[in-house]
Amino acid sequence: MDQLVNLTYDQLSRFTDSFSESKYIGHFQFGKFYRRKSFWPGGYRHFVVKIWETGYNILRLADEVILLRHEKMLSHPSMVPLYGFCADGEHLGVMYEFQASDSVYNLIPKDSFTWLQRIKVALEIASLLKFLHTGHPQPFIVRNLDAAHILLDENGYPRLCDLSMVTGGILPDRTVHKNNHVHGSHSHIDPYAGKKGKCSDKEDVFAYGVILLGLITKRVYKEEDQQAQLPFVHEWAEREYNANESDSVTKTAQRSLVHESLTNDPDFNSADGAKITAMAMECINVCDYERPTMKQVLRSLLTLPVVKQHAPFLGVN
Template identity: 55%
Template sequence: MEPFNVQKFEYKKLVTYTDNFSESNYIGRFQFGKLYRGQIPNLAIARYLVVKIWEAIPETYNYKPGDNKLRLMKEIILLRHEMVLNHPGIVKLYGFCIDGEKLCVVYKVKAFDSVYNLIPKDGFTWLQRIKAAFGLASVLKFLHSGKSAFYKPFIVQNLDAAHIVLDEEYNPKLCDFGMISGGIFPCRRTYSDHQHVIGCYGYTDIDASSKGHCSNKQDVFAFGVILLSLISKRVYTEEDRRAGAPFVYEWAIREFEANADELNEATDFSLVHKSLAGESDFCPGDGHKITMLALECVVKAENERPTMKQIFRSMRKLEVVKQHADYVGANKVLCPYDPCDVDW
């Protein structure tokens, strides 16, 4: 049975749309496969796409038969639900493909690149990074807010910089929901479909996840890692994993602890990369504020981490957000299902 009323594509069509999954259309890996740009030819108005292909999991993650098909079906259910259908921070579903072992979904988005790919690049400016972070905070705040008495908050559980694509205006779009729970789904930690996977390397609170704990503070932790990466231009690579290098949040905590005695903790400490701090849109007071906000997200004790609503409010107080509110999206009412946008 085809899930909901979305287009079903033959795999050969996706080969055509992506120019045979060419290197020029390759965006990068996500936790369970690969992302490619695509375009439907011969249309009066160009239709730009992202094609996501599920694969057998690399050595980093355990894999069980049927995992990826279940993730695909759950994602289709989620993205067709009215609760998330119109949120600008969540990708729009265009279609899917189940062709033998080939499992794909197709999104309607003209993707510029992933946040993961852009983080270390000099051309990714301070203002663009703030726009990406603010947009991500907004969509997580939306997902974490209980939509009604019938639905609990969503928990993404595998938030990762590689799971966020930016369009050509640097608007972030969350594009993987392979481990989502809550909302219209039960907390899937009680089910067998991913008990053997605890999140994304470098973005996971290992202590909580390894105990089977299902909490939106896991998403807060991952958001903190992404925010640290955005401001410091650091990402955790496969080479880092193989070498046993510290995760971004471990590096950040060590930097803070090493400098705590030398700096005025109230105003001085900042992990903003010096090239970003030198940009015209950077406001010096924001460096310390955003650094400490990110560090609060990755503290070990879950109950000491802020909520996404608190994070969103804190980001709105940054000078760069105040001065560029229209550009970063701070003046937008994002979605009719988001009750939090009016409570600043």
């Protein structure tokens, strides 16, 4: 494992041309992402600079560094490779080493973001959450899973780039810390969480369901939506999905929320729509105990016709 680099805030500022718009990728819950491209012996290296701007974050920085330096965590391809960190007074940041194209949040509404690319994101993030939730003495719970926290690399693989609120596994239980009152990422927060007084991996399942709905409906919750008091993506989906509810099993099975433009994608199969919609709706079920596990979600996604037809592109064996 390479030695972790201790960075100053001035270095991060220089790396990003004083955090210029030309280097800006997007936001995350507590700050912003920027690009950096540097020439090294042997060629260029690409980095993502993440700057925390709001909130009490020193514990979040420490937890993220511990997690991303753990050998087992680095075994999953969607875990982001950590290059260095900055804890320079009140200035906090990290540098990841990979070439970022854009965030899933930015890509979701775009026509250029194809059906296959969306399915690839859905599969890889489901795989990552299954990995985090299982195979450890205690499950890791992300708690603030958000489309804005997922960046695609140059090969279209999603990288989870914010682990600021992870609890469980090798980490302390941050859900009880007095300075960690944040419950999740806005618009992805499970409105039914905390009823039993403790954190659950079903909160991650709910947030994943919101991301999956965004991927298939081309909808994200924007700042202007909040100002206009428009419904969250999951609220809109529940209304639309139930609008045509019928006692007919056949009609119910055919319900799909896939955006019309995506149904015209040459790689879209009509059988995909209803199945992936139903899975997303199960993930946001009001009853957390009725939500699927991420293992069940991944298993269901692997049965989609699009996955079977394009297994090599999607990295499915």
